[in-house]
Amino acid sequence: MSPLVPPASAAPTVSLDLRIETPENVVLTYQLAGPAARVAAYAIDFALRAVLFFGVLFMVSCSGLAIFLPGTSMGLVFLLWFALQWGYFVVCEGFFNGTTIGKHAFGLRAIHERGHPLTLWSAMLRNLLRAADSPPIFGLSPMSFVPLYGPALISMVLSRKMQRLGDLAAGSVVISERQVVLPIQPVILERIAPLSRDELGSTFVPSSRTLSLIDRFLSRRAALSHERGHDLASLLARAIARRIGFRGDPALVEQYPMAFLARAYVTFTRRDEEAEAEQAVEPVSPRFASLEAVR
C-alpha cells in the first residue's frame, strides 16, 4: 500500500479509513470502527449499567433507607434508571472526549467527522437518537429489555462512514484508536562499514525508494523468522549486487544478505549525507525547524 495521498476526487472505495483535511492543509487519516467493535463496546456499557443499577437496587432494598423511607429510596432508584438510560452516554461522551467506559476498553472514540472533539450538544444528539437506532420491539417481552440496534446496523452498512442514525444527525463518527509509538531503530548503522570503491563495478546508484525499502526491511527484520528474512533479503541483495556490479566476496551476498543490504545502504546514504553536509547552509527560518530537517 502506498502512503502517497491520492487526489480527493478519487473514486470512493470500500475502506475503513476516514480522511480529514485540516486547516493546516495536512490530511489526517482515522480508522473507522466497525460494527463488531462497537457492539462489543456497547455490551460492556450495557453490562456496567445493569450491574450498577441492580447493585444500587440491592443495596437500597437491604439498607435501612428502604424501611424508613420506602418512597424516597424508590424515587432515587427511578432517577438512577433514568440517568443510566438517557444520561450515561451523553455525559461520558460529552465530558470525556467521546469515550465511554466500553468504548475506552476497545480503543474507540466518537469524534466529529471533521476531526474535532464532540461538543456536549452533539453528544446529546447522537445519543438521544438511540431511540430511533434501537426501537423497542413490541411483542417480544424478554427481548425488549435488551435494545436491538437493527436500524443502526442497517444505517452503518449503508453509510459511507459507518454511521448509525445518531451519527448521521450529529455529524459524528466512531474511530478506532491504536496507541502508536515511535518506531525504534534496531540497526545501528553507524557501526557498519560501507562497501569500498573497489567492490563497486558500476556507477549505478540505487534510488532513494530502494534505499528506503532496505531501511524499512532492516528495521522490521525482527518480525520475520530468520529463514524467511534470509530468503527475502537474498532476493533484494542479489538484484542490488548485480546492478552495482558487486566485485567483492560473493559469499557475502549469498550467506549474509542482510549484512550486505545494510552495507549497501550505508554506502549510498552516507554519500548523500556527506554531500549534504558540504552544502549545509544557514536555515532560512531557524524557528521552523521542520523545514530545516527536510532541506
Next chain:
Amino acid sequence: MNRQHFVRRRTAAWQRFEQLVRRRELGTRGKLSSAEIGEYSRLFRELCNDLAVLRSRDWGQELVSYLNHLVSRGHSGLYAAPPGNFRAVGRFLVSGFPRLLRANWGYFLTASALFFLPLAAGWVLVQQNPSLASRVVPAEQLELIESMYDRDPAESLSQGDDRLYMSGYYVANNVGIALRAFGVGVLFGVPTVYVLLYNGIALGAVSGFVIGRGHGDSFLSFVVSHGSFELTAIAVAGAAGLMLGDALVRPGARTRFESLKVRGFDAVKIAAGAAAMLVVAAGIEAFWSPSGAPVTAKYVVGGLLWITVFLYLGVAGRGAGPASDSQPPASGRRKPAGDSPTRKSPFHD
C-alpha cells in the same frame, strides 16, 4: 535527506509535542503556560509539515501512523470547543430555548395540533359517552384511575416520602417518553406523529372518562397545575421530533443528511428544553398537585402556571440577537443567509 536522517533530526520535537499533548489531554491538571501554548501551536504546525513530508515519501507506514496519531491528537486539542459552564446552561434555559422554539414556531404549532386536538376530541366524546374510553385504555386501568379520584381528597393526601417516590417516577417516565418522541423523529417523523396522536387520544379519553363519572373537581384541580408544563413540554418535544423528520423529508437546497445535521442541533436543543420543562412538571406533579390545598387555590395557581408557561415560551429572551447564535462549531459552517429561522416553518415554503 533519508529516513534515518529525518527521524534523527525530528524525534526531539515529536517527543516534546507528545509531552505537551498529553498534558493538555489531562485538562486542568496539566495546564499549559502561555509560552507552552505558543510552543504547542508552533510544534503542531511543524508536525503537520513533517506528516506531509512523510506522506510524500515511501518511508514506511509505521512512521506515518505514528505522526498521524500525534497530529490528530494535537488537532483535537487545538480545535476543541470551549468547555461549557453553568452560566451557559442558565442562559440557554432563560432565553436561548424559548427563542429557538419561537424561531421554529411552525413545528410547535403542528405538534400542538397533533397532540391537543385529539386530546380535546377524545375528551368531549368520552365525557358524553364514558363507555368509549375502554376502546382506548384497558378497563382495569380505567377503574384504577377512577379509584384515584374517587376518594375524599383529605384521605388521599400523600406523605413527603411518597412524593419523592412519585417525583422520581415522573422524571424517569415522562422525560423518557418525551426524549423518545424526539429521537424517533429521525425516522421521517412518523413515529413522533404516532406518539403525539396516541398520547393525545389516551389522555383525552382518560380525562373525559374521569369527568364523565363525576370526579370533575378532584381531577381537574389535580392536573391543572402540572399540566401547564407537562402537556406543553410534550408538544415541544414532539416539535423537536418533527424538525428531525422534516429535515429529511424536505431538505431544501441541501442533501438530506446535510440538512439533518444543520437542523438536528436546533432540534436537540429544543428537546433538551422540553426535558427541563418536564423536570419542573414532575416537581409540581409530585409536591403541589396532590397537596391538601383548597381546590380554588389549586385552580388559581394552575392558571398562573399556564400563564407563566405562555409568557416563558412566548416572550422570554425577546430582542437579543438571532436565536440560533449558540450554534456549536460542530455543525461546521454557518448557515447561509437564505436559511433564516422563518424559512424553517413548515407553513412557509
